Amino acid sequence: xxxxxxxxxxxxxxxxxxxxxxxxxxxxxxxxxxxxxxxxxxxxxxxxxxxxxxxxxxxxxxxxxxxxxxxxxxxxxxxxxxxxxxxxxxxxxxxxxxxxxxxxxxxxxxxxxxxxxxxxxxxxxxxxxxxxxxxxxxxxxxxxxxxxxxxxxxxxxxxxxxxxxxxxxxxxxxxxxxxxxxxxxxxxxxxxxxxxxxxxxxxxxxxxxxxxxxxxxxxxxxxxxxxxxxxxxxxxxxxxxxxxxxxxxxxxxxxxxxxxxxxxxxxxxxxxxxxxxxxxxxxxxxxxxxxxxxxxxxxxxxxxxxxxxxxxxxxxxxxxxxxxxxxxxxxxxxxxxxxxxxxxxxxxxxxxxxxxxxxxxxxxxxxxxxxxxxxxxxxxxxxxxxxxxxxxxxxxxxxxxxxxxxxxxx
Amino acid sequence: xxxxxxxxxxxxxxxxxxxxxxxxxxxxxxxxxxxxxxxxxxxxxxxxxxxxxxxxxxxxxxxxxxxxxxxxxxxxxxxxxxxxxxxxxxxxxxxxxxxxxxxxxxxxxxxxxxxxxxxxxxxxxxxxxxxxxxxxxxxxxxxxxxxxxxxxxxxxxxxxxxxxxxxxxxxxxxxxxxxxxxxxxxxxxxxxxxxxxxxxxxxxxxxxxxxxxxxxxxxxxxxxxxxxxxxxxxxxxxxxxxxxxxxxxxxxxxxxxxxxxxxxxxxxxxxxxxx
Ligand SMILES: Cc1ncc(COP(=O)(O)O)c(C=O)c1O
Numbered sequence: 001x002x003x004x005x006x007x008x009x010x011x012x013x014x015x016x017x018x019x020x021x022x023x024x025x026x027x028x029x030x031x032x033x034x035x036x037x038x039x040x041x042x043x044x045x046x047x048x049x050x051x052x053x054x055x056x057x058x059x060x061x062x063x064x065x066x067x068x069x070x071x072x073x074x075x076x077x078x079x080x081x082x083x084x085x086x087x088x089x090x091x092x093x094x095x096x097x098x099x100x101x102x103x104x105x106x107x108x109x110x111x112x113x114x115x116x117x118x119x120x121x122x123x124x125x126x127x128x129x130x131x132x133x134x135x136x137x138x139x140x141x142x143x144x145x146x147x148x149x150x151x152x153x154x155x156x157x158x159x160x161x162x163x164x165x166x167x168x169x170x171x172x173x174x175x176x177x178x179x180x181x182x183x184x185x186x187x188x189x190x191x192x193x194x195x196x197x198x199x200x201x202x203x204x205x206x207x208x209x210x211x212x213x214x215x216x217x218x219x220x221x222x223x224x225x226x227x228x229x230x231x232x233x234x235x236x237x238x239x240x241x242x243x244x245x246x247x248x249x250x251x252x253x254x255x256x257x258x259x260x261x262x263x264x265x266x267x268x269x270x271x272x273x274x275x276x277x278x279x280x281x282x283x284x285x286x287x288x289x290x291x292x293x294x295x296x297x298x299x300x301x302x303x304x305x306x307x308x309x310x311x312x313x314x315x316x317x318x319x320x321x322x323x324x325x326x327x328x329x330x331x332x333x334x335x336x337x338x339x340x341x342x343x344x345x346x347x348x349x350x351x352x353x354x355x356x357x358x359x360x361x362x363x364x365x366x367x368x369x370x371x372x373x374x375x376x377x378x379x380x381x382x383x384x385x386x387x388x389x390x391x392x393x394x395x396x397x398x399x400x401x402x403x404x405x406x407x408x409x410x
Numbered sequence: 411x412x413x414x415x416x417x418x419x420x421x422x423x424x425x426x427x428x429x430x431x432x433x434x435x436x437x438x439x440x441x442x443x444x445x446x447x448x449x450x451x452x453x454x455x456x457x458x459x460x461x462x463x464x465x466x467x468x469x470x471x472x473x474x475x476x477x478x479x480x481x482x483x484x485x486x487x488x489x490x491x492x493x494x495x496x497x498x499x500x501x502x503x504x505x506x507x508x509x510x511x512x513x514x515x516x517x518x519x520x521x522x523x524x525x526x527x528x529x530x531x532x533x534x535x536x537x538x539x540x541x542x543x544x545x546x547x548x549x550x551x552x553x554x555x556x557x558x559x560x561x562x563x564x565x566x567x568x569x570x571x572x573x574x575x576x577x578x579x580x581x582x583x584x585x586x587x588x589x590x591x592x593x594x595x596x597x598x599x600x601x602x603x604x605x606x607x608x609x610x611x612x613x614x615x616x617x618x619x620x621x622x623x624x625x626x627x628x629x630x631x632x633x634x635x636x637x638x639x640x641x642x643x644x645x646x647x648x649x650x651x652x653x654x655x656x657x658x659x660x661x662x663x664x665x666x667x668x669x670x671x672x673x674x675x676x677x678x679x680x681x682x683x684x685x
Contacts, residue, residue, distance in 0.1 A: 019547060029516060029543040031472045033568040033593065036575055175478050181469060188471045193594035195570055293517045294543065295469060307490040308518035309468040 012261035012337050015328065020209020020298075022331035028208040030297045033192045038297075042210045044115050049217070054110065061106045062221065065139070066096045068103075070222075072229035072388070077358040085241065085381035087374060088233070089391040090226050090256065093363065099393035100219060100252040101132035105201060107218035109136040112199035119198045120144040123187040125152055125180030125248075126319035127159025128364075128393060129203030134168035144168040147186040150178040155318055159397055177312050180322050184296055204249025205326035208297025212326050219255025226388055227259055234386065242267045242377060245390040246370040247287075247340070248319050250326035252392035261337060270329060271373045273315035274342040284313025286325040287333050287340045300327040316345040316401060317365035319393070343372035349405055351375060352395065364393030365401065416509040416537045417562050417585040420460060421620040421641060430637040432457055432682045433622050434675055435513065435646030437464035437480040438497055439489025440653060445663040446484070447497050449653075449671050454508045456672040457679025460622075460642060462540065465494050465514030472542045474597035476647040479654065483661060491518050491527065495534040502535035511538035511564060511585075516552065524552060528559040538562035538585045546578045553582050562586075567613055569593045569605075576616055586620040586642060587613060591627070597647025601626045607639045630681035637682045645678055 015022040030038060048054040062068040071094065075087045092100040112120060120137045122144070124130030130146040137144035146163055150172040153160055163170055176182035184202075191200045205215040231238055243260060245253035247270045260266045275283035283289055286301045293302040295310055303311040303323040313321035332338040343351070351371035355363050363371065367390060374389050381387070395402070403410045424431050434453055439446050453461055466481035466489050473481070498510055512531065519527045519541065531539075539561055544552050546565070553563040562585025570593065571579055580587065589610055591601030601623070610621055623636050624644025636643045652674045656666040 028545065028547055030545065031542050031568075032545060032566045032579060033472075033570050033590065035545050035547075036570045036572060175475070176468065176482070185469050185471050189474075189595045192472065193598070195593060291521070294515075294520055295517060296471075297543070302517075304517070304521065306521070308521035309485060310517070 012335065013258065015331065016209060016213055022328045023334060025300050025330040026209055026212060026298050026327035028297060029294050030208045031192060033195065037195050038208055044111060045210050045214050048111055048114060058107055058110060066102045066106060067094065068221065069225045069229065070094050072226055072233065074233065075359050078355065081358050082375055082378045084378035084383065085385040085387045087378060088230070088386060088388045090222060090388055092222060092252065092390060092392045093394035097132045097135050098396065099128045099364065100222060100255065101129045101203060102135065103221055103255065104215050104218045104251060105132040105136045108201045109140055113140060115199065117197060117199035118142065119194065120201060121187050121190050121198055122201045122203060123147045123180065123183040124203060125183065125322065126397065127156040127163065128319055128397065131159050131162050133201050134163040134166035137168065138166045145171060145190065147171050147173050147183040149180060149183050150174045152179055152318055156397065179312055181310060204251040205254045205328060206249045206296060206298060206300065206324060212298065212328055215251050216254045216258055216328060219251050220258045222252065222255040222390060223257065223259035226256065230388065239263055239266055240388040241381065241385040242269060242387045244269045244271060244370045244374050244377065244387060245392065246271045246320065246366045247325060247329065248366065249322050250329045252390050254326060254328055256390045257338060268338045269373060269377065270338050270340045271370045272340060272342045273317055273320035273369055274344040275314040277344055278342065282314040284315050284321045284323065285342050286323060287329065288342060292330065295324055298327045300324050300330045316348060316405065317369065319366045320369065341373055343369040347372040349402065352402060362395035363391055364395045365398045366393055367391050412557050412584060413560050415560060415562055415585060416507060417460065420509050421586060424459060429684065430640060430682055431459035431622065431642035432679050433460040433462060433624065433642045433644040434458040434649055435462040435464060435644060436649055436671065437466055437477065437484050438494040439466060439484030439487055440480040440650070441483045441657055441661060441663045441667070442487040443489060443493055445667055447500065448668045450497060450501055452668060452672045453675060454505055456675040458675055460509045460511065462511045462513045462644065463494065463498070465491060465512055465518060467515040467518060470515065472595055474595040474647060476597045476650045476654065480650045491522055495530050498536055499534040509537040510535065511540055512536055513540040516541050516543050519552065524555060528555055528561065532559040532561060536561060538564050540564045540566070540588060542566065546581060549582050557584065564588055566590050569609065576613065580617050583619065586622050587617060588644065589613060589621055589623045589640065590625045591623050592625050596625050599626050600632065601636065603635045606636060610639050630677045633678050634681040643682055649674060
């Protein structure tokens, strides 16, 4: 395991190693049936990564289909309302399908095409990843099966309908507790049974190697754009003083963070969902309320009991309640490069209202967690310092949940 | 080099007798600890030659609905790794020959933690481990330490294990090789005996270890067919289903539970013995 000292000497951006490890985290803990497939996928991805044609195609889709680059927007009224550092939003909520999830899906479906796969499967919790997968599957004319916990299907009806419109087959998962982790188990079971023709599009920077690296690289477009866009706003060489993003599995966060990991003057904050509070036991703060374990093909921090049984996460935001976290975040926590903090349901709702009122932007509940931390951080910083927050999704999907919590009828 | 284990001795003895082993799988603690212990104690008498005991896990990724449900029942009834090892220890007080293989997923072992688990498992009388999510790439973490405790690490070969991959799968495997006869999860499709024969022969060309075949074997007839090619036949979901069918409407054991499982084991055993 690399100690903080080791890591400080080198770079935070060279991981993972060949076996997919970030320090002790990551790896490839999968059943033998999947192993040859995962090795194939890795080979295909390694080839695609350095192929200019692959990059050109993806650039084209990102620009003309997803609508990238997403704007970097100075949230002036919010900055004045909160006081302190200047707050910028990286507006990935403006992407086609309404969140950052499309960045990853476009990359993976292109890889599926290159590998000649004819069928797409995915897991989804809130349904944002499911919608993004169903969208790219429709765009490329591939049949698509989305596994979704029965509990989540109930909570996320609009997204379920969108996926069906897009032609995806939704398979309700009742196994376990019927939430995201069970949907992921079920997708893995499907993959084991249909290895020949099926490509599994994992929705976050977790799972067996090479997924954490691959998803990170597809999402890193967020951070790369941020770097040049901030220079456009603030002048050459100007870096953000702080980055803030919410953490479910960690894909939008690692996408923003990764290009800045070796800029020591950029402070980085990942915001976990604290639900009713870490002490209450009802939360999904894997890094601060969990401990290392092995699930879904990688070693990482997990919510679990003393017997190693996985516990369910809880959050008002269905997109954050995964009991694990991408392995690179576990490593970044242990090296100390990234600060992991949290926001409760209540705090996220307050931030949700604040953003809507001052900026005319209805954020998803996930980035509302990030904004809640920005509310705490900005006043501790100087007026000419800069925070960039990833506004990774829009709130249309959440209006029902928010109405319920505010005691309103729609 | 490892010492000879109960697994080695058992397969050698059956080879002398000229027949295949019946390998039975049930989940420890299903539907509750005491009933499960009674089943375990009765298995050798009913004809099980090798016993696989599932360690229940909340997220059994490689298992079908039957074994998923059995894990959930066991966990709900309070089963955990410590209790499962206790069950093995009790079994060993009256049976020092029948091999017991613990089957499951890595996380409960990892948090136990691993080295302490191996010490306790060896002391309890565990002979082998099948840990589904530990491929050869992770041998340093469990397979090699297990061998130091004289516990066989049994690996799965699958229909996707091609010639390039097979040596890695066989390397460090001991006790026996478990050939997964279908592409998929436990207890779903039925294996095709001709495909199985061809694959088992390919594996046999590369190892001297006995080869047991499982995933999808349900009936005595299937068991007989598979026994003709494999050195062992593994039956799991069918036994778990036998448990499920006898439960009352609250999911609790009834007086039929133990006998139903053992009766099916008896029938399977007869079939494997060519009866
Ligand atoms: C808008 C939004 N943000 C964040 C997440 C959490 O995922 P990740 O941590 O991988 O970005 C989700 C997941 O559904 C989401 O929909």
